[in-house]
Amino acid sequence: MTRSYLLAGLIAVAATLWVITGTLLQDSDSRELEKDPAQISETAEIQRVQVRTLNARPYVEEVRVTGHSEANRIVNLRAEQAGPVEELPGSKGSRVSAGETLLRIAEQDRGVALEEARSRTAQRRLEYQAAKRLKDQGFRAETQFAESRAAYDQALAAERRAEIQVEQLTIEAPFDGILETRDAELGDYVDVGQEVAQVIDLDPIIFVAMLNEQQRPGLLTGGPGYVHLPDGRELEGRIRYIASSANSDTRSFRLELEVTNHEYDIPAGITGELFLPRETVNAHRISPAILTLTDEGLLGVRAVEDGKVKFHEVDIIHQGSDGAWIAGLPEEVTLITVGQEFVRDGQEVIPVSEGEEGVSSTSPDEQHP
Structure with missing residues (x-):
C-alpha cells in the first residue's frame, strides 16, 4: 500500500517537472524569435534602384480626331x-x-x-x-x-x-x-x-470632324492643321471654322479644315485623321513601363531626390509606339526605371545610373524611356 502511494507520487512529480521544462523551453524559443526580426532590421542594407536623369523638352500638344472630306460648295x-x-x-x-x-x-x-x-x-x-x-x-x-x-x-x-x-x-x-x-x-x-x-467645288476640299468638350479648348479659327489620308499622304491645311455651339444631340462641335486640292484628286466623302496643334508644353518622354499607381489610385512616377524616393503625379499628354509624353515633372528629374514598385515615398535608396551593375532588370525596354 505504501509502495503504491510512493510510486504515484513519483509519477506526479515527474509529470510536473516535464510540464515546467516544456514551458520554459517554449518561452525561450519565443524570445529568440522576437529578437531575430530586430536583428534583421538593424542589419538590413539600403535598397538600390536604377535611375535615369531626364530633361523636359518642348512638345506640341495635338488633338487627333477622325473626320471626312466634303465639297467646299454644292449648287443644284x-x-x-x-x-x-x-x-x-x-x-x-x-x-x-x-x-x-x-x-x-x-x-x-x-x-x-x-x-x-x-x-x-x-x-x-x-x-x-x-x-x-x-x-x-x-x-x-x-x-x-x-x-x-x-x-x-x-x-x-x-x-x-x-x-x-x-x-x-x-x-x-x-x-x-x-x-x-x-x-x-x-x-x-x-x-x-x-x-x-x-x-x-472641290478646291479647296474641306475635312470635317466633330470635337468633344475636351478637344475644343485651345483650337482657333485660322490655326494650322494636318490630315493623314488613307493612301498615306499627309496634307497641311487651315482651320476655317469651329462651331460656337454644340450639337444638341451629340454635344460635339463641328470643325472644318480647309486643304488645297488644285488637282481635284481628293474626292468628297473619304475619311482622314486630323492632327490639330493646340499648344506647346514642356514634357518628358518615358517608357510606359515606369508608370506606377499609388494605393489611392494616383498615376505617376517615382524619382530620387536627395537620396530619397519621391512620388510625382503626372498627366499623360500622348502615348504612342515610341513612348509616352508626360507633364507634371520638374524641368530636370531623376526617375527610377527599375525597382520603383518595391520602394515607398520617403524611403532612403541608393541610386544606380543605367548601365552600372547592382540592380537587376526584368526587361531592357523598361530601362530606357
Whole structure:
C-alpha cells in the first residue's frame, strides 16, 4: 500500500517537472524569435534602384480626331424657263469653269419677242427725242413730254425683260468645279424650277470632324492643321471654322479644315485623321513601363531626390509606339526605371545610373524611356 502511494507520487512529480521544462523551453524559443526580426532590421542594407536623369523638352500638344472630306460648295441648278433642251455641251463628271455653258433651252418665240421689244424701244426713243426738242423750243407742253419719257422707259423695261428671258435659257456653271450630275438629256422638256444639274467645288476640299468638350479648348479659327489620308499622304491645311455651339444631340462641335486640292484628286466623302496643334508644353518622354499607381489610385512616377524616393503625379499628354509624353515633372528629374514598385515615398535608396551593375532588370525596354 505504501509502495503504491510512493510510486504515484513519483509519477506526479515527474509529470510536473516535464510540464515546467516544456514551458520554459517554449518561452525561450519565443524570445529568440522576437529578437531575430530586430536583428534583421538593424542589419538590413539600403535598397538600390536604377535611375535615369531626364530633361523636359518642348512638345506640341495635338488633338487627333477622325473626320471626312466634303465639297467646299454644292449648287443644284434649276431651270428658270420652260422648254425643250437643245444643247448639252458639258458631260457628267467633267471639270467646268465659271461661266461655262452646261445646258441650253430652245428659244422658241422668245427671240422674236426680244426683236419686237427692241424695235419698240427704238421707236419710243425717237418719239422721246422729238418731244424733248419741241419742249426745249417751247412747242410741247411738259405733260406731253413726260408721257413720251414714260413710254420710252416702259419700252426699255420690256426690252430688258425679253433679254432676261433669253439669257435664262442658258444655264452656266456658277464657279470652277465638277459637273457632278446632269438630270436632263437632249430633247427633254424641262419646267420652271426643275433641277437639271449639280456642280460641286472641290478646291479647296474641306475635312470635317466633330470635337468633344475636351478637344475644343485651345483650337482657333485660322490655326494650322494636318490630315493623314488613307493612301498615306499627309496634307497641311487651315482651320476655317469651329462651331460656337454644340450639337444638341451629340454635344460635339463641328470643325472644318480647309486643304488645297488644285488637282481635284481628293474626292468628297473619304475619311482622314486630323492632327490639330493646340499648344506647346514642356514634357518628358518615358517608357510606359515606369508608370506606377499609388494605393489611392494616383498615376505617376517615382524619382530620387536627395537620396530619397519621391512620388510625382503626372498627366499623360500622348502615348504612342515610341513612348509616352508626360507633364507634371520638374524641368530636370531623376526617375527610377527599375525597382520603383518595391520602394515607398520617403524611403532612403541608393541610386544606380543605367548601365552600372547592382540592380537587376526584368526587361531592357523598361530601362530606357
